[in-house]
Amino acid sequence: LKRLGPPRWPTLKMDSLPFLPGDHLWKSGGRLGGFLYDHHLIYRGVLEEGGHSIIENSFRAGRVVQKTVTTSRLRDFVLYERPANDHACLVRAESALGDKYNLVLNNCETFANRCIRGAGGSRQVRRATGHVALATATVGGALTALAVGLVEYHTIIVTVPARGMHGLWALLGYTMTQTRTIQAAHPTGIAAASGAGC
Numbered sequence: 001l002k003r004l005g006p007p008r009w010p011t012l013k014m015d016s017l018p019f020l021p022g023d024h025l026w027k028s029g030g031r032l033g034g035f036l037y038d039h040h041l042i043y044r045g046v047l048e049e050g051g052h053s054i055i056e057n058s059f060r061a062g063r064v065v066q067k068t069v070t071t072s073r074l075r076d077f078v079l080y081e082r083p084a085n086d087h088a089c090l091v092r093a094e095s096a097l098g099d100k101y102n103l104v105l106n107n108c109e110t111f112a113n114r115c116i117r118g119a120g121g122s123r124q125v126r127r128a129t130g131h132v133a134l135a136t137a138t139v140g141g142a143l144t145a146l147a148v149g150l151v152e153y154h155t156i157i158v159t160v161p162a163r164g165m166h167g168l169w170a171l172l173g174y175t176m177t178q179t180r181t182i183q184a185a186h187p188t189g190i191a192a193a194s195g196a197g198c
Contacts, residue, residue, distance in 0.1 A: 021045040022086030022093075024112045025054075025077040040080065040112040042093040055093040057101055057111035064099045064111060083116045092118070155181050 019025065023043040044053035044066070051068040058065050083089040093115040099106060157177050161170035 018046075019043045019052075019074070019077075019079065020082065020086065022083045022089035022116075023079055024081040024083070024089075024116045025074075026080035026112075027077045038109070040109045041077070042089065042112055042115050043074075044090065044093075055097065055115075057096075057099070057106060057108045059101055059103075059108070062101050064093075064096045064101075066094075066097060080112070081116055088118075089115045152185075153181055153183055155179060 021044055025041050025043050027039045039056075041054045041056035044055060047053055047068060051070060052074050053066065054069055054074075055064065055066050057063070093111075096111060096115070099111075101107065157179050159175045160178055162174035162176045163169065
C-alpha cells in the first residue's frame with residue numbers, strides 16, 4: 001500500500017477496505033493544487049442510493065456541514081484514523097453541525113480530531129505557526145543586529161613608550177599618552193545576529 005503523507009502507517013484506500021461509520025478520512029492536498037493544505041472529514045456511511053454521507057468542516061461553507069459524495073470522489077481519501085468508539089465519534093460530529101470554521105482553532109483537521117478523540121489539534125496549523133515563528137525570530141534578530149550594529153567603537157587613552165632620540169627616551173623609561181579608537185564586538189548585535197542565523 002502506498003503511503004501518501006502524515007499517517008505513519010499504511011493507508012487504506014476505499015478499494016482495499018470499506019470505510020466504516022466514524023472513520024477519520026484524509027486527502028493529501030485540498031484545493032489550489034494541494035500546495036497549501038490537506039483535507040480531513042468524518043465518514044458517516046453508505047446511503048441507500050449508492051452515495052456516501054460525510055461530515056466535514058468546510059472552508060468554503062464556513063461551517064461544519066453534512067454532504068453526500070460519490071464513490072469516485074471518496075476514492076481520493078484514505079483512512080487516517082479509526083475511532084475507538086464510532087458511536088461517540090458520530091455523535092460529536094453531528095452535534096458540531098453548523099459550528100463556524102476557523103482556520104486556526106476549528107479547521108477540518110481539528111474538527112475530525114475532536115470527533116475521534118474528543119480533543120482537537122492540527123498538525124498543519126502547528127507546522128505553519130512554527131514556520132511563522134521561525135521567520136519572525138530570524139527577521140527580528142536580523143533587524144536588531146542591523147539597528148545596534150555588530151561592532152562598537154571605544155575611545156581609550158593608552159600609555160606608550162616615548163619617541164625621540166632614536167629610541168633613547170623609550171630606553172630611559174619615558175612615556176607619553178595617546179588617544180586611540182578601538183573596535184570591539186557589540187554583545188547585543190552579535191547575539192541578535194546569531195539568533196537570526198539559527
